[in-house]
Amino acid sequence: MQHTDVNTLGEFGLIDHLTKEFAIVQPSTVKGVGDDAAVIDNGALCTVVSTDMLVEGIHFDLSYVPLRHLGYKAVVVNLSDIYAMNAFPKQVTVSIAISNRYSVEALDELYAGIRAACEAYQVDLVGGDTASSPKGMTISVTAIGQAEKDKIVYRSGARPGDLICITGDLGAAYLGLQLLEREKRIWLENPDVQPDLENQKYAVGRQLKPEARRDMIEAFRKNSLLPTSMIDISDGLASELFHLCKQSGTGALIEESGVPIHPESEMLALKFKLDPITCALNGGEDYELLFTIDPQDVEKVKYLPEIYIAGEMLEATAGIKLNTKGGNLHTLKAQGWVHF
C-alpha cells in the first residue's frame, strides 16, 4: 500500500479528503461537516453539535497544566463552538481514555474542573465513556446546543461590505503558552528555580482557563443582532478569517489598528521578541468570536463593550489583506502566517 504522510494534507485538507465522499441522506441534517458545529432539525428547535479531542503530549502538558484547569478548558473550548453558531449549549458528553498512571484522585481533579465549567455555563453532563489507554490521557468532549433555526449563524453568510468584528482581545493565550513552555524548560534544567509567572497572570490565565463568549451571544439576542457569519477564534485570527472568506466567497481587509491586543500581551510579546500582531493573527486558543455584520447594524455593536470593528469583507478578487499601522498592505497567506 502507498504511504502518504497525513501532514502533506494539513488538518483541514485531511478532513476534506476523508469526508468528501460522505453523502447527507437524513432530512434532519441541516449542516454536516464544515462549520463550528453540525446543525440538526428537530421541528421546533435545531440541535447543534460539536466535538473535540484533546491528547496528552499534543494538546496539553500536565507538567504545567493542572488537571482541574484541563477539565474546565476541555469543556469550554467545545461550548465556544456552540456559541459560534449563535446557539446556546445545553449538554455535554465527556469521554476519557487513561493509563493506569492516573489515580481516582487525579480524575476527581479533572472532573472538578469539568463540573466547574458545567456550572459556570449551566450545561448538563449527560454521558460519556471511560476507557483504558496504554499511555497518557485522551479526552473527547461533545457539546450539544439548541437554537431556533433562523437564529443559527454559519461561516458562509458574509457578503462584501459587511463589517468584521472581533470580541475581547487576541494573542494572550499563545503568549501565556510561550511563558509556560519557557518556565518548563528552565525548570527541567534546574529544578531549584521556581517558575516566574507572577507578573503575567493575564496571559497565563488566558491559556490555562479560557472562557467562551456566552455574554456576546446573550448581548446579540438582547440587541436583536444577527451576525451574517461567525466563527470562534481557536487557531488565530488569520486562519479563522480564511474560513469565513472561503465559505462566504469573499475577500477581506483587516486594519492592524482594529485588532484588539491586551497591553500585557503587547509587553509580553516584546519580551519574547515577537510582533504582537503576529501573535494575534496566528497564536490560537483565544476562544474569542470573529463575526461579520451588515453595516446597517453598526449602531447595535458600537456601544457594546469588548466588540471591535477590525475591517470589512470585500469581493473575493480583492484577496485577504492586512493594512498595517505603518500603512502597508500585506496579503495574508492561506496558512495564516504573515510574512513581513
Add this chain to the structure above:
Amino acid sequence: MQHTDVNTLGEFGLIDHLTKEFAIVQPSTVKGVGDDAAVIDNGALCTVVSTDMLVEGIHFDLSYVPLRHLGYKAVVVNLSDIYAMNAFPKQVTVSIAISNRYSVEALDELYAGIRAACEAYQVDLVGGDTASSPKGMTISVTAIGQAEKDKIVYRSGARPGDLICITGDLGAAYLGLQLLEREKRIWLENPDVQPDLENQKYAVGRQLKPEARRDMIEAFRKNSLLPTSMIDISDGLASELFHLCKQSGTGALIEESGVPIHPESEMLALKFKLDPITCALNGGEDYELLFTIDPQDVEKVKYLPEIYIAGEMLEATAGIKLNTKGGNLHTLKAQGWVHF
C-alpha cells in the same frame, strides 16, 4: 495526594463516582448519565445521544482487525446504543487521534468502513475532529438519534412478571475473538503458518463485523410493541441483565435453554473447552438486544423471527438466577461471571 487505583472501582463504579455530583439544570435534559444514551427534549422530538471511545491496544488489535472493519464496527456499536433506546440513529460524529505511523491510505480504509456503516444504516457523518497522537490510534464516535418521547425505552421500566427477551444469538463474537487471538499467537511463534479461520466464518464475522439490530426496532414499530425496558448486549448477557434489574428494581430468572446460542458457537466453545452458556453470559460484543415486555404482549413477539423468550423478571428479593438445563438454580454474580 492519595493514589487510589481506578481498577478498585470498576468501570461502572468509576463512572458513578465521577458523575455523582453533577446536577441536571437544563429543562431539556430528560435523561443524563446511566442508560444506553442520553435523552434531550426538543419539543416535538427527543434527541438521543450516545458516545464511545475505542483505543488501540485496548479495544482493538490492528494485527488482525482490518481498518475497514474497525471503522464499520466503531460506528455500529454506537448505533446499537441508540436502537437500545427504541430510537433511530440519524447522525454520527467521528473523532480520531493518530500517530504519524498512519498514512492517508490507512485512514482512507478506516473511513471506507465508517462510510459503509453510514450507508448501511442511513446515518450522516456530520462532524468530528482529527488530532495527532504520540502513539497508536484512538477513535471516539458520538451517535445522535431521534424518537418521539413516548417511544423511548429506558433500562428502568421493567416490572416483576415481565418476560425477558433476547434477539439473535449470543457468545459468537467472544469466541471469534478467542480464535483470532489464538491464530495471532501461533503466527507470532511461526510466521510461516497461515491462519486457520476458514471454518469459523460465523464467529469471526460476528467479532469483526457486528451489526446493530435496526430490524428489531423497525419490527417493534410495525407491531406496535413497546418494550418495558431495553439495553444492548455489549458486555455479555449477565452484565446487561444486572443493569436492567438494578435500574428497574427487580430480580430475574433466566432459563439456560432459552438463551440463544448458534450451533457454530456451541462447537467452537467446546473446541476451546469453554461452556457455551458462559460465553453467552459473559462474552460481550454481541450487540444484540435484551429487552422485557409486558406478558400481555407475548403474541406480538411470538411470531417475530430471532426473538427468544429467555425468562422472567421477578421481585428484587428473588435475586438474579439462572436455571440450568440440568435443573440447577445458580445465582448470577454482580461481576456477571457464573461459578459452576
